[in-house]
Amino acid sequence: MVRAGKRTALAAALLVACGALLLGTAAPVLAQPATPAEIKAAQALFFAVDRNGWDVVRTVESQMANTLVGRLATWADLSRADSTAGFEELAAFVVRNPGWPNVVALRRRAERAMPDGLPADAVVAWFDAFAPLTAEGALHFGTALQANDPIRARIWVRDTWRSISLTGAQETEFLARFGGLLGPDDHWARLDTLLWAERAEEARRMLPRVSGDRRQLADTRLKLMARTPDASAAVRALPAKLLQDEGILYERTRWRRRNNDEAGAIEMLAQQPKTSAHARDWWLERHIIARRLFDEQSYTKAYQLVTAREQSDPVDRADKDFLAGWLALRFLNRPSDAVEHFEKLYGDVSMPISLARGAYWAGRAHEAAGHKQKAVDWYRLAAKQTLTFYGQLAADKLDQPSIAALPVSATPSTQAVAAYGGDLARAARLLDAIGQRDRADLFLRKLMVDADTPEKNRLLATLASSMKYPFVAVRAAKAAARDGLTVVDAAYPLVAMPDDLSGLPPALVLGLARQESEFNATAVSSAGAIGLMQLRPGTARDVAQSLGIDHTTGMLSGDPVHNLRLGSRYLADLIKRYDGNWPRAIAAYNAGFGRVDTWAPTPSKTPEQVVDWIESIPLPETRSYVQRVLENTQVYRLRLGEAPKAGALEADLLR
Known part of the structure; x- marks a missing residue:
């Protein structure tokens, strides 16, 4: 409980601190190497933290309050699961260290611990600096706004009510406090x-x-959404004037598609509004059904469905133009239409993967139309994106090495890296120096989240690579590359490898590991797959038994070399299952061999046929996955010192 006098002091402190934060008056801190004294103090601190010696931790907090080690002590103390810190402690830390790891969780706890009775202007100042993250925070903010600024309160309450996530009890409380500011239109909007x-x-x-x-x-939409037995009857009971409601049209489309009534779904898609705030939802339905029509070899219908509506979202527009162009070129013998779609795709995108895809297929379309020089020009454009699947295929088309040379890295200076990152980088370096790699990783990942410019991503990629945190290095390097800054060593790290790769080329194993986990040794997927090669515990156990080696589930994240050995054997088994076919085995590693066994056989006559097979994979994630692994493999060949080779990617497609 916060007493009245203390409450007033806290309010004053909040007003000053939050005001300074909003005005951006906090001075940046340059990252400096940890001093011997800091290292010694940090070692003692985390020796205590790891043994639940919280009395020692709090002593460090008080004695070193204004130092990095002192703030690390407070951070560790507040972040522990059994912390009983109140609003004052949590708020003080958040205001002084708004960019630290775990601050979002601390803000949530602060909102739930916020005492009633704080002056309204202090509460408003807090939430102006840190927008509410919880229902409790929203209730505090709305109440303070009502007292402080009724006009703003009405606007905020109506906007918040539309989308805030609430339990039943929280909803009742929200309406008890603010229901008078809401009307029927607000309830319908929510x-x-x-x-x-x-x-x-x-x-x-x-x-x-x-x-x-x-x-x-609403009742009918819910029934369609849940596919209840009376959903159709509910639709029939609607007055004619309601049948054109966009929500009803959309849910009827989904209901028919989910019940395998493609013709009925297409009928509903024809009634899609020309403009909609939900265009992405509509495109997803249109795309799914077009793919089904493709699987049924109804190519004309698929093309007509895809091209019937323009897409406003850039990603959806790119998907639409690719699918339309591919259908026109490869299945409808309409190369001129394909040229139009692929050139439009190229003009609408900016990322290397998408640029290469648009240019390569524009080249293919011009080649099919008999425009030889234009085809060469487009292949040359695609081949500039040397690190991408279609860029490498374009180089093969030009009888050049899939990658002639790795791009020159835009490596920043040592001084720039040393000065980068302020307190977060200093904390990461200090924690790394004392062997607290998991905690250092948290600070590097926070830098990764905050990196909002190509230069920051380049600096972080270089820093993380130098500290041997490959996951952060890869993520940051990918982000930098999207804006034209390539840091090859960071983007394609070389990690310790097992002696036994079950006969697989190291470049393939590294290429797959990069796509699976981005070299995050402790990664755990939603399906329970673990480590660099994302192996499920049961699969790993079976593979280890087949190899006759010791294994525990903990080794999947604790021993990256062991993980790579098991993953290599599993991939080798898949390649053997598919008679040496790399694309099919790679797809099975991602989607499971049970699914892949049901797909059409992989053609082996020409690379173009295999590319069509990849693009026809029913799962979007797996389509992309196969391309990414194969493009990574070409890069890793050069990273490992192999000579550039013409047609290398095409050869991999035909294995």
């Missing part, structure tokens, strides 16, 4: 938002707050 977001439980709670047509619409 319900409509919840329905589009498929937050069905929250949407059902809103039904009593709307009436008439709106309630019938």
Whole structure:
């Protein structure tokens, strides 16, 4: 509990600190190497932290309060699961260290610990600096705004009500405090938002707050969404005037598609509004059905469906133009139309992978149309993107090495790297120096999240690479490369490898590991796959038994070399399963051999046929995965000292 006098002092401190934060008056701190004294103090601190010696930690906090080690002590103390810190302690740390790791979790706890009775202007100052993350925070902020600025309160409450996630009890409290500021249109806006977001439980709670047509619409949408037995009857019961409601049209489209009624879904897609705030949802349905039509060899219908609507989102527009162009070129014998689609695709994108894809296929379309020089020109454009699948294929088309040479790295100076990152980089270096690599990794990852310019990403990639944190290095280097700054060593790290790779080329193993985990040795997927090669525990156990080697599940994250050995053997087994076929085995590593066994056989006559097979893979993630692994493999061949070779990627496609 915060007493009145203390509450006043806290309010004053919040106003000053949050005001300074909003004005950006905090001075940046240059990253400096850890001093011997800091290293000694940090060693003692984390010796205590790792043994739950919190009395020692709090002593360090008080004695070194204004130092990096002191702030690390406070951070460790506040971040522990059993911390009982109150709002004052949490808020003080957040205000002074807003960019530190775990601050979002600390802000959530601070909001839940915020005492009632703080002056409204102090609460508003806090939430102006740190927008609410929890329902409790929203309740505090809205209440303070009502007292402080009623006009702003009304606007904020109405906007927040539309999308905030609330439990039933929180919803009741929100309405008890602010219900007088809300009207029927606000309740419908929230319900409509919840329905589009498929937050069905929250949407059902809103039904009593709307009436008439709106309630019938929402109830029908929920039934279609859940595919209840009476969904069709609910649609038939709708008045004719409601059948053109966009939400109803969309849910009927989904219902028909999910019930394998493609013709019915296409009928609904024809009624899609020309403009919509939900265009991405509509495109997903259109894309799924077009792919189904492709699988049924209904190529003309698929093309017509894809081209029937322009897409406003850049990513969706690129997908639409690629699919339309590919269908026109490879299945409808319409190279002139394909040229138009692929050139439009190239003009709409900026990322290396997309630029290479657009240019390569524009070259293919011009080649099919008999425009030999234009085809060469487009292949040359694609081949400039040397680190990408289609850039490498374009080079093969030009009878050049898939990668003639690795790009020159835009490596920053040692001085620039040393000065980069302020307190976060200093903390990462200090923690790394005392062997606290997991905690150092947290600070580097926070730098990764905050890196909002190509230069920051380049600096971080170089720093993380020099400190041997390959996951952060790869992520940051990828981000820098998207803006034209290549740091090859950081983007394609060389890690310790096992002696036994089950006969696989090291470049292939590294290329697959880069795509699987970006060299995050402790990565755990939503499916429970672990480590560099993302192996499931059961699969790893079986592979280890086949190799006759010792194994525990903990070794998958604790011993990266062991993980690579098991993953290599598993990939080698898949390659053997598919008679040496790399693309199919790589697809199976991602999607599972059970799925891949049901797909059409991989053609082996020409690279172009194999590319078509890859682009016809039903799973978007796997389509991209196969391309990324193969492009990585070409890069790693050069990283490992192999000579450039013409047609290398095409040869891999035909294995």
